[in-house]
Amino acid sequence: MPLLKTRPSLAMKISAGLSLIILLGLGSWQVDRLFLKKDLIEMRQAQAQMPPIAVPTDTVLDPDMAFRAAYAEGRYLNDQEKYLMARTRRGNVGFQLITPLEQEDGRIILVNRGWVPQDYREPETRPDSLIEGPVRVSGVLRLPSEKHWAQPENDAIRNQWFYVDVNHMAEDTGADLASPYYLELDDTPIPGGLPIGGQAKVELPNNHLEYAITWYSLALTLIVMFVLYHRRPSSDDEKDAQA
Structure with missing residues (x-):
């Protein structure tokens, strides 16, 4: 005797339908993120590979200049170092x-200038990093960052900075800003090996394809399970078959 389908309850249909919509929505969101991240990576790579320009001064901040290859000349104020805390390498x-x-x-x-181990916070532990005299340094332009909701407030008194606020840092230095950007140095070796430059994340992880496949696979699994479950014989059908 052929097996009859079990009639799904309304609550089960609604639950399965909502779950399917959510899973498909998450998969589509990850596909959108995939292409956005791809475009962002390509933009950063293109900007970083362009011929370097001098860090723009006396200008308005342009978001499209982020990660543009650039250089600057001047003299380090080593007694005004700022420590951007909680950075890992x-x-x-x-x-x-x-x-x-x-x-x-x-x-x-x-x-x-780059990353420094926590044990080398005090300048006297890394004397070679205290470069005197005129220098020319190169890297990429970065935009000032805004405080993330989970970040502590910057503390100029304790010299603990958690995001780059160029205006606050300049005020703490006691000098005027020449540029609304800051320069993040490349990995050109320096005496003593510290700081370690090249920390700008031009290459970004792009795992959104894997995430999209995961969500779509879960949606397909839900459909298969829903169909198989409702192709089971009902309890009445099983009794009739046994009779």
Whole structure:
């Protein structure tokens, strides 16, 4: 005797339908994220590979300039180092060192020189990093960052910075800003090996395809389970078959 389908309850239909909509929505969202991330990576790569320009001064902040290859000249104000806290590298905790670069007119460009292990926070532990005299440094332009809801407030008194607020940092330095951008240095070796440059994330992880496949696979699994479940014989059908 052929097996008859079990009639699904209204609650089960609604639950399965809502779950399917959510899973398909999450999969489609990840597909959108996939292409957005791809475009972002390509934009950063293109900007970083362009011929470097001098860090723009006396200009309005342009978001399209993010990660543009650039250089700056000046003199480090080593006594005004700023520590960008809670930065990791290869699983090790440390900070990123931001040092004002003084221009001829006395204004400054903020320079993120790279990552330093926590044990080398005190300048005397890394004397080679205290470069004196005129320098020319290169890297990529970065935009000031805004405070994330989970980040602590910057603490200038304790020299603990958790996001790059160029205006606050310049105020703490006691100098005027020459540029609304800051420069994040490349991995050009420096004496003593610290700080370690090249921390700008031009390459970003793009796992959204895997996430999309996961959500779509769960949606397909839900459909298969729904169909198989409702192709089972009902209890009445089983009794009739046994009779």
